[in-house]
Amino acid sequence: MDKWILIDGNSIANRAFYAMPPLTNSAGLYTNAAYGFTTMLLKLIEEEKPTHMLVAFDAGKVTFRHEGYSEYKGGRAKTPSELSEQFPVIKELLSSFGIAQFELSGYEADDIIGTLTKLADQQQVSTLVVTGDKDMLQLASDHVTIALTRKGVSDVELYDPNGIQEKYGLTPLQIIDLKGLMGDASDNIPGIPGVGEKTALKMLHEYGSVEEVLNHIGDLKGKMKEKVEAHQEDARMSKKLATIFREVPLENKAEELVYSGYDKAQLADMFRKLEFKSLIERLELPEAGGDGSGGDGSGAVEASYEIVAAADLSAADLADALAKADSVYIEAAGENPHQAKLLGLAVSAGERVIVVTADSLLEPASERIRSWLEDAAAPKRGYDLHKAELTLARLGIELRGTVFDALLIAYLLDPTESNQTLAMLAQRYHLPSVPSDEAVYGKGAKFQVPSDDVLARHLAAKADSIARLVPLQERDLEESGMSKLYHELEQPLAIVLAGMEKQGIKVNPETLEELGKELSLNIDRYMSDIYSHAGMEFNINSPKQLGEVLFEKLGLPAMKKTKTGYSTDAEVLEKLEPYHEIVRLILHYRQLSKLQSTYVEGLLKEIRRDTGKVHTYYRQTIAATGRLSSQFPNLQNIPIRLEEGRRIRKAFVPSEPGWFILAADYSQIELRVLAHISGDEKLKEAFIQDMDIHTKTAMDVFGVSAEEVDANMRRSAKAVNFGIVYGISDFGLSNNLNITRKEASKFIEQYFEVFQGVRGYMDNIVMQARRDGYVTTLLERRRYLPEIKASNFNLRSFAERTAMNTPIQGTAADIIKLAMVRMDEELREKGLRSRMLLQVHDELVFEVPEDELETMKKLVPEVMERALKLDVPLKADVSYGVNWYESK
DNA sequence: AGGGTCACG
DNA sequence: ACGTACGTGACCCTC
Numbered sequence: 010m011d012k013w014i015l016i017d018g019n020s021i022a023n024r025a026f027y028a029m030p031p032l033t034n035s036a037g038l039y040t041n042a043a044y045g046f047t048t049m050l051l052k053l054i055e056e057e058k059p060t061h062m063l064v065a066f067d068a069g070k071v072t073f074r075h076e077g078y079s080e081y082k083g084g085r086a087k088t089p090s091e092l093s094e095q096f097p098v099i100k101e102l103l104s105s106f107g108i109a110q111f112e113l114s115g116y117e118a119d120d121i122i123g124t125l126t127k128l129a130d131q132q133q134v135s136t137l138v139v140t141g142d143k144d145m146l147q148l149a150s151d152h153v154t155i156a157l158t159r160k161g162v163s164d165v166e167l168y169d170p171n172g173i174q175e176k177y178g179l180t181p182l183q184i185i186d187l188k189g190l191m192g193d194a195s196d197n198i199p200g201i202p203g204v205g206e207k208t209a210l211k212m213l214h215e216y217g218s219v220e221e222v223l224n225h226i227g228d229l230k231g232k233m234k235e236k237v238e239a240h241q242e243d244a245r246m247s248k249k250l251a252t253i254f255r256e257v258p259l260e261n262k263a264e265e266l267v268y269s270g271y272d273k274a275q276l277a278d279m280f281r282k283l284e285f286k287s288l289i290e291r292l293e294l295p296e297a298g299g300d301g302s303g304g305d306g307s308g309a310v311e312a313s314y315e316i317v318a319a320a321d322l323s324a325a326d327l328a329d330a331l332a333k334a335d336s337v338y339i340e341a342a343g344e345n346p347h348q349a350k351l352l353g354l355a356v357s358a359g360e361r362v363i364v365v366t367a368d369s370l371l372e373p374a375s376e377r378i379r380s381w382l383e384d385a386a387a388p389k390r391g392y393d394l395h396k397a398e399l400t401l402a403r404l405g406i407e408l409r410g411t412v413f414d415a416l417l418i419a420y421l422l423d424p425t426e427s428n429q430t431l432a433m434l435a436q437r438y439h440l441p442s443v444p445s446d447e448a449v450y451g452k453g454a455k456f457q458v459p460s461d462d463v464l465a466r467h468l469a470a471k472a473d474s475i476a477r478l479v480p481l482q483e484r485d486l487e488e489s490g491m492s493k494l495y496h497e498l499e500q501p502l503a504i505v506l507a508g509m510e511k512q513g514i515k516v517n518p519e520t521l522e523e524l525g526k527e528l529s530l531n532i533d534r535y536m537s538d539i540y541s542h543a544g545m546e547f548n549i550n551s552p553k554q555l556g557e558v559l560f561e562k563l564g565l566p567a568m569k570k571t572k573t574g575y576s577t578d579a580e581v582l583e584k585l586e587p588y589h590e591i592v593r594l595i596l597h598y599r600q601l602s603k604l605q606s607t608y609v610e611g612l613l614k615e616i617r618r619d620t621g622k623v624h625t626y627y628r629q630t631i632a633a634t635g636r637l638s639s640q641f642p643n644l645q646n647i648p649i650r651l652e653e654g655r656r657i658r659k660a661f662v663p664s665e666p667g668w669f670i671l672a673a674d675y676s677q678i679e680l681r682v683l684a685h686i687s688g689d690e691k692l693k694e695a696f697i698q699d700m701d702i703h704t705k706t707a708m709d710v711f712g713v714s715a716e717e718v719d720a721n722m723r724r725s726a727k728a729v730n731f732g733i734v735y736g737i738s739d740f741g742l743s744n745n746l747n748i749t750r751k752e753a754s755k756f757i758e759q760y761f762e763v764f765q766g767v768r769g770y771m772d773n774i775v776m777q778a779r780r781d782g783y784v785t786t787l788l789e790r791r792r793y794l795p796e797i798k799a800s801n802f803n804l805r806s807f808a809e810r811t812a813m814n815t816p817i818q819g820t821a822a823d824i825i826k827l828a829m830v831r832m833d834e835e836l837r838e839k840g841l842r843s844r845m846l847l848q849v850h851d852e853l854v855f856e857v858p859e860d861e862l863e864t865m866k867k868l869v870p871e872v873m874e875r876a877l878k879l880d881v882p883l884k885a886d887v888s889y890g891v892n893w894y895e896s897k
Numbered sequence: 898a899g900g901g902t903c904a905c906g
Numbered sequence: 907a908c909g910t911a912c913g914t915g916a917c918c919c920t921c
Contacts, residue, residue, distance in 0.1 A: 191907080205907040551919055552901055571901065573920085578902060603903060607916055634913060636906085643915045646905035654904080679906090732911065741911030802908045814912045818906090822913095850906040850913085 013129055013266065014059040015122045017140035018066040018110065021046055022099055024141040024158045026092045027799065034284040035439055042095045043102055044285060049139070050106060051288070054271075057137060061266035063125065064103055064110045065118035066096075073115055074250055080197050081250060098283070105279040106271045116257050119145060123253035126153045128263055139165065144188060144251055146173055149181040166572070178214055189219040189248030198247045201240045203233070219248045286442050287432075312441035314357070316469045319365045319378060330358040331381045336390045336475035338431075339397035339408075340468055342450070342458065345641045346399035347510070347624045352458060354378075355468035357476040362469035366461060371404060385409035392416050392431055392475050395503040395629060402511055415475050417499055418482045420630035421491050424792055429630065435474045438481050443470045490789045498788065499629065502826050505833040505845070506627045506637075513622035513664075514644070514846045514856070517892075518613055520660040525609040528601050535598040542591040549598055552577050563589060600653065608648060608657045615642045622664060627848070634815050635790045635822040636850060645849045647893075661893035663856040671843075671862070671889040672896040673869045674852035675825065677702050678883065679734045682820045685879040686787070689766025696881040703727040709763040710756065729760050733767060734817055736810025771813050778812035786819035787877070788827075824883070825851060828876035835872055841865070854893065862889060 025045025032041040053059070074081045103110050111121050122138055126148045129136040133152055138145055141158040149155050149170050156165040170181055179187060190209035192200020204212075216222045223241050226234060237244070280289050319327060336357045343349035351367040356378075369375055381387050383406065390413035391397065398408040419429040435443040449467045450456050458464065486492050540546045543562065547554040556575035560567045565588050569576035579599070585592045615623045623642060631638040639645040647661075648654025663670055680702055684692040695705045707718040707726035718726075725746060732742045743753035761768040775797070778784050783793045792815045796808040825848065832845055832853065843861050847854035853873070857865045870885035877883070890896040 194907080203907090207907090548919080550902095550917090553920075573900065576901085599903080603917080606918075607904070611916070631915095632913060636913060638914055640915065643905085646903090646915065648904060650905080674906095735910095735912040738910060740909065745911070803910080806908085806910075810911070818912065821906095852906085 011060045011134045012057060013061040013125070013134055013136040014053055014057055014063070014268075015125055015136060015138045016053075016062070016064040017118045017122060017138070017142060017145065018064040018099070019118055020141040021049060021064075021139065021158065022092065022096065025049070026089075026095070027801070027804075031091065031795075034282075038098070038283075039091045039095055040098070040283050040285075042092055043098045043283060044288075046099050047102060047280075047285065047288060050108070053137075053139065059137075059268055061134075061263075062108045062268040063122075063266045064108060065121040066100075066110065066112040067117045068112035068114045073254070074117075078246060078250060102279055102283075105276045108268060109265050111259075111262065113257060113259075116254065120254040120257050121259070123148055123255040124257040124259055125263065125266075126150070127255045129153055144184065144193070144253065147181050147184040147251075147253060149173055177210060179210075183213055183218065185248055185251050186213055186217075186219045188251035189244050190222065192243075192247055193251070196250070198250050199240070199243045200247045201237055201244050203236050208233070219244050286436050287445070290445060290448055312470065312473055314360055314362050314469065314473055316362050316364055316465055318465070319363050320369060320374065322363065324377065327363070327377055330361060330363055331356065331377065331387065334358045334381075334387070334389075336472050336479065337382075338392055338468055338472040338475055339394070339401065340464075340471070341396060341400040342456070346396040346626055347403070347641065349396070349400050351400050351404060353464060353468055355465075355472035357469075357472040362472050364465040364468055366464070370406075379406055383407050383409055388412040390415075390475060390479050392471065395507055398504075398507045399510060399626070402507075411500060411504070413479055413483075414500065414503065415478050415482060416630055417503065418486055418495060421495055421499065421790065422482070422485055422489065424630075424635065424790075425633045431471050431474050434478060438478060440474055440477045441470075443474045489791055491791065494788050494790060498823070498826055498830065501830045503629060505829055506629065508833070509845055509847070510624050510626060512844055512846060513617070513620065513624040514854075515620075515622050515662050515664040516612060516616050517660045517662050518616055518621070521609050521613050521657070524656060524660075525605060525613075528605045528609060532598065532601050532605060535594050535601065539591055539594050539598060542589070542594065549595065550602065555595070559585070559589075559591075563591065565589060565592075600651070604648065604654050604657065608654070612642055612657070612660070620664075625847075632822075633792055635786060635819040635826075637822075637848060644847055655894060658894035659892050662891065665856070665858065667859055669857050669859065669862060669889045669891060670893050670896045671855045671857045671865055671869065671887065672852055672893065673855075673873060673885045673887040674849075675821070675873060676884040676886055678821045678824065678851050679817050680730060681879065681881050681883060682787075682817050682824070683734065683767065683770070684881045686816060686820065687764075687766045687770035688880070689764050689770070691764050692767060693881050699882070699884070703730060706730055706760070710759045725756065729756055732757070733760070734814060736771075736813035738806070738810065774812050774816060775809050778808070784812050784815050786816050786823050788820070788823040790819050790823060792819070821851065824877050825853070825873070828873045829853065831876060832869065832872050835868060839864075839868075854896075857889065 022042045026042035029041035029045045031039065032044055034040050100110060113121060119142070122145070126136055126138060130150050130152055136153045137156055138148055138153060139156045143157065146155050146168055149168055151170070155168045157168060158164065159166050168176070173179060173181055173184070177187070187206070187209050188198060188200070190200055190204050190212060191206055192198045212222050216225055222237065223244065226237055229237055277289060322330065334356045337354060339354040340352040341349035342352050351370070353364065353366040354370065355365070356363045365375060365378055370378065382401065387410050389408070389411050391411070392414065393416040394408060394411045394414045401408050415431070415434060416429055419426070419434055430445065432443045432445040435441065444467060449459060449463065459467070486495055536549065539549055543558050545558070545562070547558055549555055553574055555577050559565045559577065560575050565585050567575050568581050568584055579596065582592050582596050612623065617624070623644070625639045625644045626641050628638045628640060648657050661670065680692070681696050684696050691709065695702055703723050703726045704715060704718050706729065707713070707722040708715055710726060710729065711718070711722055713722070728742060728745050732745070735741070737757055739750045739754040739757060742756060743750040746753065774784060778794050778797045782795065783791050785791050792811070794808045794812055796804040797812060799805045799808065829845065829848060836843060836845065841861055841864065843855050843857040843865050845853060845855050853869065855865060855869065866887050866889070870887045873885040874883045888896045
């Protein structure tokens with residue numbers, strides 16, 4: 010069975026270019042579009058196993074479309090040189106792959122592909138068209154499926170005629186009419202001004218085609234009638250322009266499409282030239298160049314070190330090596346450091362890397378290494394030493410003297426990058442390549458510890474890589490002004506966090522089990538009620554089955570769709586409540602089963618048999634804003650908003666008899682931070698006078714006195730305040746308050762009238778982000794926002810909101826981190842027995858002996874409030890009780 | 898493995 | 907016109 014894949018080269022190159030970070034090879038050549046294109050090709054070849062492949066490109070600047078309409082594609086921004094220089098590279102890549110490429114002067118890629126799909130239809134060959142251009146949907150048929158790139162390049166959404174019908178309610182050919190009515194700004198196709206997708210779809214559902222819409226102008230009303238009347242010609246021409254020409258003279262070129270696989274060696278050469286190291290690995294292609302000498306012209310430094318087993322060194326040699334250690338790498342298998350198995354460690358010292366396996370580390374002979382790890386005066390430069398500290402702690406080894414952590418620094422340098430592995434860092438800094446963990450260990454069920462030899466080499470490569478990273482990352486940290494943030498905040502915090510995690514918090518299983526029994530009874534009751542209302546049994550937990558019951562069997566109106574079907578989330582269900590009794594039951598069922606599965610059963614599984622405690626793992630290098638995250642279990646999302654769930658907190662108790670749980674949380678920290686960074690006088694004044702901020706906002710926005718603010722006004726003001734912190738949009742606010750966009754827009758305008766300093770901040774920070782490419786917090790934490798310059802409205806708007814939100818959320822994160830480091834010092838210095846256990850973004854939780862209650866009630870808020878001096882006071886409220894629930 | 902949903906700040 | 911509020915993690919289902 011033949012399978013054709015036809016790729017819109019220009020469209021995919023564009024997508025890849027904007028989806029990938031601005032990657033260059035060491036010669037300075039931009040390679041990001043080529044890289045994205047390549048990953049997509051590899052994926053298509055692997056998954057689709059095509060027998061024929063073609064990449065079509067647009068040729069030249071003028072096509073037949075310009076004959077009737079010279080403005081076609083006018084006003085389009087020039088292709089940036091960083092992209093255009095990659096087209097020859099991409100074409101060369103395609104040759105290496107052995108994939109055919111066409112371009113024909115006077116025609117666009119669409120037309121070539123359109124012509125070939127016509128052929129595919131005639132010959133009934135299953136064909137996949139890959140593009141980022143929605144226009145191409147018009148080519149879909151029984152044999153032709155369109156893969157539209159969604160996010161990035163490799164992620165595509167498939168459309169056949171049924172899919173198009175589902176999504177738009179149109180046939181493939183009507184896609185042309187859609188464009189005819191709404192136009193396309195990127196191709197400078199005018200359409201009818203004022204008609205967007207929504208209006209166009211409505212018209213087409215009613216009349217079927219552009220021509221029929223024009224025949225029924227009489228039925229239209231008001232402004233819309235005038236516009237359609239005035240732009241009839243535009244609509245007709247737009248339809249013509251949007252029609253893909255399917256008669257390109259290609260003669261018998263179809264034979265050239267045959268694809269018979271790529272030549273590994275040839276492709277490897279190309280990948281080496283472009284320095285696609287991870288792809289070379291992925292193909293299991295031989296690594297670049299010979300070892301040591303020669304080089305491959307990539308400019309990468311060659312690794313050269315001797316790997317020595319610690320056991321083979323004399324005591325004197327080992328002591329000598331440890332004294333001049335450049336770096337250490339400690340390997341643990343498993344994601345959860347409270348359970349991870351230590352595999353071994355490697356210390357890089359000059360020309361040698363000393364390797365110790367996990368087993369031998371615990372033997373008496375390794376005493377010298379253990380004491381080195383515990384020696385606070387011996388500096389450790391490593392990678393993810395927070396995790397290492399926890400893993401070692403379970404073996405009775407206390408890691409001390411951390412001065413440099415490549416992971417933590419990589420995170421500060423780019424907190425949005427999720428792949429901060431040493432393999433990736435080595436590549437980014439053009440260091441000798443480090444194999445990926447996946448390549449060495451396998452992943453998932455296939456995970457396997459390799460032979461001692463292979464393991465030693467892997468650990469050595471990592472330790473060596475860290476040693477090489479030290480000067481480079483230190484330079485970058487200094488250049489970006491984050492040295493102080495690292496040395497005085499993040500690194501000390503890592504130690505404090507590890508202490509909290511090792512301590513753990515006691516959870517009473519009986520309390521949870523009791524709650525679980527009660528939940529079980531109720532869940533069963535709701536289940537049978539739901540079944541009887543539905544008239545059948547089904548899996549309520551399955552959104553798919555639930556959707557079918559609600560929207561097909563019971564015929565409730567579907568409000569929202571997801572990628573895979575009907576949306577049944579709480580927002581939708583709440584709107585459906587009046588239609589059917591079952592909806593309320595489902596909402597309750599969902600609430601209860603969430604509590605049962607995640608918080609009763611989930612938490613019970615995490616309680617350590619021996620200590621009765623749960624030990625979370627705070628991750629310091631995940632959140633893009635600088636916040637912490639919490640895993641295994643997540644103790645930052647324990648229920649509180651609803652009473653039923655809040656009762657879970659009764660299970661969190663002190664670990665010593667007679668002690669108390671004490672919790673302190675910042676009041677309105679984000680809005681206080683906003684008052685400070687925006688300098689807004691009104692907002693500052695509100696906090697200086699310690700007013701209820703939402704009431705105050707309502708007073709100012711609605712122009713009423715405190716007594717006149719009713720519950721509804723306060724609720725609106727609260728939503729506006731939230732919106733402000735998130736980077737407000739009228740759409741978001743309207744959604745939240747269930748009001749029209751117009752009304753939301755008016756609210757926002759009124760807010761900005763009053764809080765002009767806030768408006769100034771919002772405008773300013775977006776400009777700043779555009780100018781610098783990043784935004785910062787008060788402590789100089791940085792977040793890059795490359796998409797702030799995107800031409801795609803969505804991407805750009807997202808980046809703009811992020812620019813507004815990150816300095817606020819990030820500064821709040823800075824502040825509580827400062828408070829934690831200070832608090833840890835205070836507890837130590839004052840010799841208090843109280844322990845800091847948890848952080849929940851704006852809240853700190855302690856366990857406190859009774860005789861320290863008075864001290865802590867004063868000390869904790871004081872430390873939190875003095876963590877950083879702002880133009881407005883910080884405020885922390887404190888409370889305590891016999892469990893977390895009671896400390897409210 | 899990825900999507901949907903929902904818990905928190 | 908474009909279609910979203912900012913930041914996370916866990917559980918369940920589906921493929």
